[in-house]
Structure formats: C-alpha cells, structure tokens
Amino acid sequence: MQADSTIRVGRIRVGAVRYLNTKPLVHGLAAANPDIDLSFDLPSRLADKLASGDLDVALIPSVEFFQDPSYSIVSDACIACRGPVWSVKIFFRKPPAEVRTLALDEGSRTSAALSKVLLSERFDLKPQTVPLPIDSGFDSVDADAVLIIGDRAIHAPAGDFVEIWDLGQVWRQWSGKPFVFAAWVARPEFDTPQIAAALSAARDAGLAHLQEIAAAEAPRHRLTAEQCLTYLRDNLHFTLGPDEESGLSLFHAHAVQRGLAPPNDRWTHHDCEAT
Structure with a gap:
C-alpha cells in the first residue's frame, strides 16, 4: 500500500x-x-x-x-x-448606459461574467451578447461594446470609442475589493x-x-x-488573502443572482451591496 x-x-x-x-x-x-x-x-x-x-x-x-x-x-x-489589470477591457462604441449588444471574447468566461455583473449593477443593463472568437478581429462584430482580454486588450485596437473600461479598475471602484x-x-x-x-x-x-x-x-x-x-x-x-477571498465571495454572490453560477454555502456573501 x-x-x-x-x-x-x-x-x-x-x-x-x-x-x-x-x-x-x-x-x-x-x-x-x-x-x-x-x-x-x-x-x-x-x-x-x-x-x-x-x-x-x-x-x-x-x-x-x-x-x-x-x-x-x-x-x-x-x-x-487590486486595481487596473490592463489586460481585460470593454471598448464602448456607445455610452455604457446605452449598450444593448455586447460582444464577449471567447477566451475568458470569468471576464464575460464580470462584464455582465458590472453593466447590471451600474446601469441596470442586460445586453444581448454575441461571441467574439479568439481568432477574430475586433471589427468582425457590430456590437455596442466589445470585451477583449489578453494581448488584444493590452494593445488597444484603433477605433472611435466613447469609453474604455479596465474591468479590474471598475470592479475595484464599485466594490472596494480585489x-x-x-x-x-x-x-x-x-x-x-x-x-x-x-x-x-x-x-x-x-x-x-x-x-x-x-x-x-x-x-x-x-x-x-x-x-x-x-x-x-x-x-x-x-x-489569495482575506481581501481577495471577500472579493471572490462577492463576485460569486452576484454571479448566482444572475444565473451564472450555482449557490454554494461556503461562498455565500450575505451582503451583496458594494461598499
């Protein structure tokens, strides 16, 4: 044995x-x-x-x-x-409050979920989503906003954008957590x-x-x-310290609310309000 x-x-x-x-x-x-x-x-x-x-x-x-x-x-x-992450961004062709369609980089399901949470919490939006394949160019989709990650986000594409969100920074500003x-x-x-x-x-x-x-x-x-x-x-x-665990718990709670994750008592965050 x-x-x-x-x-x-x-x-x-x-x-x-x-x-x-x-x-x-x-x-x-x-x-x-x-x-x-x-x-x-x-x-x-x-x-x-x-x-x-x-x-x-x-x-x-x-x-x-x-x-x-x-x-x-x-x-x-x-x-x-714990702030700007640089490699995960939403590029807005319309003001965020007017977004009706959102293209999601297929490289990251977590960033896609985070985008949905932030648009919902900040503007009460639930935009229609379309995929942006990993090997497709930014201009291959006609959406009001486009989520891209990795090298494509770091090397920002040329375009006439009304606003660009760094999702690490927006999450931190909204939630106060990593x-x-x-x-x-x-x-x-x-x-x-x-x-x-x-x-x-x-x-x-x-x-x-x-x-x-x-x-x-x-x-x-x-x-x-x-x-x-x-x-x-x-x-x-x-x-992964206590602050990161708290941020993870809050993200889980909001993901559950939107049907993006199942409940889990170990990660229940009883206060879903951002600080």
Whole structure:
C-alpha cells in the first residue's frame, strides 16, 4: 500500500495555461517538484479535464471554480488584481448606459461574467451578447461594446470609442475589493497537502524572478521588458488573502443572482451591496 501511495503522490497531475499572467505562478514548478506532472491548455479545457478527472489540480477561472460546490482551492497562489489589470477591457462604441449588444471574447468566461455583473449593477443593463472568437478581429462584430482580454486588450485596437473600461479598475471602484480571476483548484477526492506548499513556493520564486520572466516574455507579447515587468509587478496580484477571498465571495454572490453560477454555502456573501 505504501508503494501505491508513493506512485500516486509521484504523479500529481497539474494543469495551467500558458498566458503571460500565469508565468510567475509556475516558475520552476516542475523542475523543483519531480512529483508534479505539469501540463498546459486553454482555460476551458483545463476546467473540463479537472471535471473529468484527467487533472488533479488546475489553475482555472473563478467562474469555473464556482460551477462545482465540491471543488476546493488548494493554494494561496492566485491571479488577482487590486486595481487596473490592463489586460481585460470593454471598448464602448456607445455610452455604457446605452449598450444593448455586447460582444464577449471567447477566451475568458470569468471576464464575460464580470462584464455582465458590472453593466447590471451600474446601469441596470442586460445586453444581448454575441461571441467574439479568439481568432477574430475586433471589427468582425457590430456590437455596442466589445470585451477583449489578453494581448488584444493590452494593445488597444484603433477605433472611435466613447469609453474604455479596465474591468479590474471598475470592479475595484464599485466594490472596494480585489478581483480574483483564477485560482488553483482541486477535485474533492484529491488530498495531497504538500501541493499547497509547492504551488506557493513556485509563486514566491516567480515573484523573486519577475525581471527575468519579463525579459523573456516581453518579445512574445510585443511589449518592452519594462512594460512587461510593470504588468506583472503592478497590475497583477498573486496572493489569495482575506481581501481577495471577500472579493471572490462577492463576485460569486452576484454571479448566482444572475444565473451564472450555482449557490454554494461556503461562498455565500450575505451582503451583496458594494461598499
């Protein structure tokens, strides 16, 4: 039995995405932990693999975490922001109060849900939504507003926009809380305490090597090393503390209200009013 346990622990299947904002969380993770089998995929596929049992732990978007009340967060490492996030934006062709159609970048279900929450709370809007495929250009959709994420948001498209929302900043101004985009989540039957220490250590190593990471990643994202460093250091926050948990709980409550997530007593936020 001991041998079987060693084999099981020796093959902890961990999934993450290759996005720039994930680099500090996986810095040296596989090299420092031979017990971890690290793989990469799209966020939606990671969520599917976690649900099917093909992964033990995955860095999945917060909305995906909400979908299964039996899931648990297994690390204090996360992807969050405490203000402008720079890489998640809504570009408005009409004033926000007049938006009737919203194009949603298919790359992020969490940002799509956040957009719906903020438009509802700030302007009592429930716009019709249309997809913006990952490989489609900004002008391929004729919508009043367009949500885009990642490189496309960082490199703002040319256009005549009446307003641009950085969703990290708008959420912070409205709620007073940080926003958690993704966390390390495990299936209920997975119980290996040392994974938490490994994931936290990898995060700490990443934060200690931000300049190195920024220099390596900047050319791939058409950024200068300084721009890349600023994004990773100043726009993102990688620790899930009490404030982040409170922000996550508030987001869950509003997602439940709009049918975007099922209820979960562990994440019930009894006061859904923003501070």
